[in-house]
Amino acid sequence: MEFPVVPNKHTSLLHAGYHHPIHRKWQANAQITSEMLMYPIFVTDNDDVEEKIDTLPGQSRWGINLLVDFLKPLVDNGLKSVILFGVPVKIKKDPVGSAADDPNTPTIRALHLLKKAFPKLLLAVDVCLCPYTSHGHCGVLRDDGTIDNRGSVRRLADISMAYARAGCDMIAPSDMMDGRIKAIKDALVEEGIAHKVSLMSYSAKFASGFYGPFRDACHSTPGSGDRKCYQLPPQSRGLARRALVRDIGEGADVLMVKPGTPYLDILRDARELAPDYPLSVYQVSGEYAMIWHSAQAGVFSLRTGVMESMDGFLRAGANFVLTYYTPQILEWIKEDSN
Ligand SMILES: NCc1[nH]cc(CCC(=O)O)c1CC(=O)O
Numbered sequence: 464m465e466f467p468v469v470p471n472k473h474t475s476l477l478h479a480g481y482h483h484p485i486h487r488k489w490q491a492n493a494q495i496t497s498e499m500l501m502y503p504i505f506v507t508d509n510d511d512v513e514e515k516i517d518t519l520p521g522q523s524r525w526g527i528n529l530l531v532d533f534l535k536p537l538v539d540n541g542l543k544s545v546i547l548f549g550v551p552v553k554i555k556k557d558p559v560g561s562a563a564d565d566p567n568t569p570t571i572r573a574l575h576l577l578k579k580a581f582p583k584l585l586l587a588v589d590v591c592l593c594p595y596t597s598h599g600h601c602g603v604l605r606d607d608g609t610i611d612n613r614g615s616v617r618r619l620a621d622i623s624m625a626y627a628r629a630g631c632d633m634i635a636p637s638d639m640m641d642g643r644i645k646a647i648k649d650a651l652v653e654e655g656i657a658h659k660v661s662l663m664s665y666s667a668k669f670a671s672g673f674y675g676p677f678r679d680a681c682h683s684t685p686g687s688g689d690r691k692c693y694q695l696p697p698q699s700r701g702l703a704r705r706a707l708v709r710d711i712g713e714g715a716d717v718l719m720v721k722p723g724t725p726y727l728d729i730l731r732d733a734r735e736l737a738p739d740y741p742l743s744v745y746q747v748s749g750e751y752a753m754i755w756h757s758a759q760a761g762v763f764s765l766r767t768g769v770m771e772s773m774d775g776f777l778r779a780g781a782n783f784v785l786t787y788y789t790p791q792i793l794e795w796i797k798e799d800s801n
């Protein structure tokens with residue numbers, strides 16, 4: 464790196480840059496705002512109940528009829544975007560995940576409802592088969608139990624179109640099948656809606672141990688085997704970089720790295736590989752729980768732990784963060800502005 468000025472006996476003195484709080488703000492590469500938060504929400508077809516999720520303290524599966532009342536105060540507090548996860552409990556699961564695009568599936572019903580209730584809220588939907596398949600995998604399987612990639616991609620594109628027609632603003636496939644970005648983009652173009660429905664790829668999604676609470680929340684733990692054949696090996700920087708470049712080539716509008724904190728190097732890689740693309744990071748369920756329990760145990764205050772993790776994401780290059788801490792952060796942003 465080139466030094467901007469000739470070093471002299473004063474250039475090593477840094478404290479003047481951070482004595483005053485406003486000075487410290489000027490040193491920030493980026494600061495979190497409400498637009499940078501996307502709130503993951505679990506929607507169930509047990510219509511009138513809130514089911515608390517034990518492994519995700521403070522988070523619930525929401526019955527359709529409670530959704531609007533739950534979100535109203537958050538929207539009033541600055542919430543700008545959500546990502547919906549369907550948790551069907553009444554619809555039957557089958558090998559091809561037919562329930563994913565059934566007109567009565569929770570996400571489709573929620574899309575219609577939320578579009579009407581909150582016209583300005585950006586509605587993203589997670590697209591995957593695992594909450595809907597009897598075997599719990601993210602794709603369709605062959606007779607020998609391995610992934611049928613072509614069949615899976617076809618299903619995912621169909622499901623994406625059903626969500627797009629129901630009014631979502633953004634499709635977010637988390638399944639990790641090869642070629643799904645191209646298939647979904649082609650379908651959006653074919654349907655004539657590629658200008659208003661964007662495509663966010665979970666591009667660098669690792670086969671992480673940090674998804675446990677989520678699988679519990681979604682009842683989506685695979686019946687047998689694991690997801691290591693379609694999610695990235697945690698040791699691999701190279702495959703993550705290839706996946707990012709591949710998804711750009713297939714037509715992704717927004718890229719994602721997931722999980723967050725253990726993969727900040729990948730986030731920085733993504734920022735450098737795709738300097739002109741919006742980039743998101745998913746602070747996943749295990750990270751949420753880890754910070755929560757640490758705060759409970761007195762390691763730090765919840766606010767300190769959460770906000771320092773946000774600082775890391777923004778510094779590494781993220782434009783926005785999917786986090787279950789969205790309601791708290793909105794509150795803290797508001798407190799700070801007063
Ligand atoms: N395709 C399913 C999916 N979508 C988002 C997450 C994880 C999110 C979280 O842990 O918060 C998972 C779990 C998995 O892939 O096993």
Ligand SMILES: [Zn+2]
Pocket residue numbers: 591592593594600601637638
């Ligand atoms: Zn899945």
Ligand SMILES: [Zn+2]
Pocket residue numbers: 609692
């Ligand atoms: Zn395999």
